[in-house]
Amino acid sequence: MYSVEEICPDLSWQQELSDAFTRLDDLLDFLSIDIKNLTEHERACKSFPLLVTRSYAERIKKGDISDPLLRQVLPLPAELQQHSNFSNDPVGDSTATVLPGLIHKYHGRALIVTTPACAIHCRYCFRRTFPYADNSAHRSHFEHILSHLKSNPDIEEVILSGGDPLTLSDQRFKEVITKISAIKHIRRIRLHTRLPIVLPSRVTDFLLDTLVKISQPIIIVIHANHPNEITSEVTQALIKLKHPQITLLNQSVLLKGINDQADILVKLSHRLFDAQVLPYYLHLLDRVNGSMHFDLPQHEALTIYQHIQQKLPGYLVPRLAREEEAMPNKTLINQ
Ligand SMILES: *Cc1c(COP(=O)(O)O)cnc(C)c1O
Ligand code: SF4
Secondary structure (H helix, E strand, C coil): CCCHHHHCCCCHHHHHHHCCECCHHHHHHHCCCCCCCHHHHHHCCCCCCCCECHHHHCCCCCCCCCCHHHHHHCCCHHHHCCCCCCECCCCCCCCCEEECCEEEEECCEEEEECCCCCCCCCCCCCCCCCCHHHHCCCHHHHHHHHHHHHCCCCCCEEEEECCCHHHCCHHHHHHHHHHHHCCCCCCEEEEECCHHHHCHHHCCHHHHHHHHCCCCCEEEEEECCCHHHCCHHHHHHHHHHCECCEEEEEEEECCCCCCCCHHHHHHHHHHHHHCCCEEEEEECCCCECCCHHHCCCHHHHHHHHHHHHHHCCHHHCCEEEECCCCCCCCEECCC
């Protein structure tokens, strides 16, 4: 017997993805926002195009140019500024790339750049300048990656990242994860995905069925930065993912003007917990070209962090960390 899902997987999320906003004027129309120097904003889209799902856009307050969700996706003229502390590869991914599409930086964990595609383009993203054309695990590279994983028994955890691994179709995602799962020494499989936040309809029954049939435990690290991102629809999608096989964690990026206040981050932790997700990392910004206006001095980050520690039980406090080149682990910041 086949379930209905197997014969006819839920494709509505793919339709939603192709209906996402890709033009700034359309997005601003939808939000009833008028900006005068539109062409200057549009220039910032040349190197990194605008992309926002409708589901996400609906959570932005109409008419509010400084809405914290809009600020994450709105191209700004400031992105074109260069600064000597900012570069195209701030975390040393190119030196840690062992094969096209495979980054092996930390002991026991290898990260696959599963696809260049995302469902949203976050303006602060450290992969905004990533050379995806040569470095993602498209079909020909994927077989090489699999043989590398097979012949390296010290790799015990595979991280499917990107881009966003859940932008792959249900069938392709199933093929990828099933092939990785067949490697005996892989003990855990992790997904880094923003899809449950920006496109909750992506959490299909088919996806869930695929995940729970994998023999290894699955860790899903979602990416939410602000409590307004966690609507009831998102909460439902996350609760749907809750299963003995699956651990749900969240990582955020500390962003100036967006979530750089203790009460916002405290509220985020509470909302995540309501959706059965535990906070994992609060990242300091990766200093990628074009993201300077999101940067916060480390001492300010620490002050905010101390405040959230004072307001939350320990298990709701994310680890404050920075990603650095050529380090054996992410650098935890505590002073
Ligand atoms: C962040 C990261 C990981 C995972 O690190 P954890 O501390 O285990 O979450 C693995 N590989 C790369 C390249 C990373 O950037
Ligand atoms: S990789 Fe993640 S942070 Fe970067 S643009 Fe895609 S969804 Fe946003």
